[in-house]
Amino acid sequence: METLETKTSAADSLKSALVEVIHFLHGKGWAPATSSNYSVREVEDTDFWISASGIDKGEFAAHDFIHVDAVGAPLDDARKTSAETQLHVLLYECFPDAHCVLHSHSVYNTVLSMARKKKKSYVDLQGFEVLKGLRGIKTHDVRVRIPIFENSQDIDGLAEEIGAWFEQHGEPQGFLLKGHGLYVWGDDIASTKRQMEVLEFLFEVVYKLKTL
Numbered sequence: 001m002e003t004l005e006t007k008t009s010a011a012d013s014l015k016s017a018l019v020e021v022i023h024f025l026h027g028k029g030w031a032p033a034t035s036s037n038y039s040v041r042e043v044e045d046t047d048f049w050i051s052a053s054g055i056d057k058g059e060f061a062a063h064d065f066i067h068v069d070a071v072g073a074p075l076d077d078a079r080k081t082s083a084e085t086q087l088h089v090l091l092y093e094c095f096p097d098a099h100c101v102l103h104s105h106s107v108y109n110t111v112l113s114m115a116r117k118k119k120k121s122y123v124d125l126q127g128f129e130v131l132k133g134l135r136g137i138k139t140h141d142v143r144v145r146i147p148i149f150e151n152s153q154d155i156d157g158l159a160e161e162i163g164a165w166f167e168q169h170g171e172p173q174g175f176l177l178k179g180h181g182l183y184v185w186g187d188d189i190a191s192t193k194r195q196m197e198v199l200e201f202l203f204e205v206v207y208k209l210k211t212l
């Protein structure tokens, strides 16, 4: 049987693994200043740990995570979570295998997200070897479509819109918010980091190809 002690240390090791990833993402320039948010949850759990807002991601430490329940309400914690916690809630709800959510604000994802127009609300990634780093993809000969949603400060409304899109189109490899950033998720921290690195790499490639 799982004791309270083993449970705590499992959470601690997940938090310290995620801190390392946050520092890596910040070092890449994908989390400027205090922007971006990240979360992780244990296998079989519905509650999760999410980064507190307002902390410089280069300085982020394990005690800067807030433990929240399945609907994003803090458990025994007076600190405020980011409004975007509701997007993490949505992802964990829609994709039960997801155990980590990463959000980045890179220059390339922000620039490409501006491609959203009335009739075009996606970025297509096609023909690149690196696509094989994304979950479930075994060949470069594939088209990966990353949807772009209009940005909004009404996060509940946004979560509803994105959830409806998932229902209609299935699970994407990630999504962009216009002028804002990228969200990815995965079954553990390492695979979610890989997901983000592949997409950020390809966004830069696509951008540079367009400007040749």
Ligand SMILES: [Zn+2]
Pocket (backbone or CB within 6 Å): 036, 037, 084, 103, 180, 181
């Ligand atoms: Zn954001």
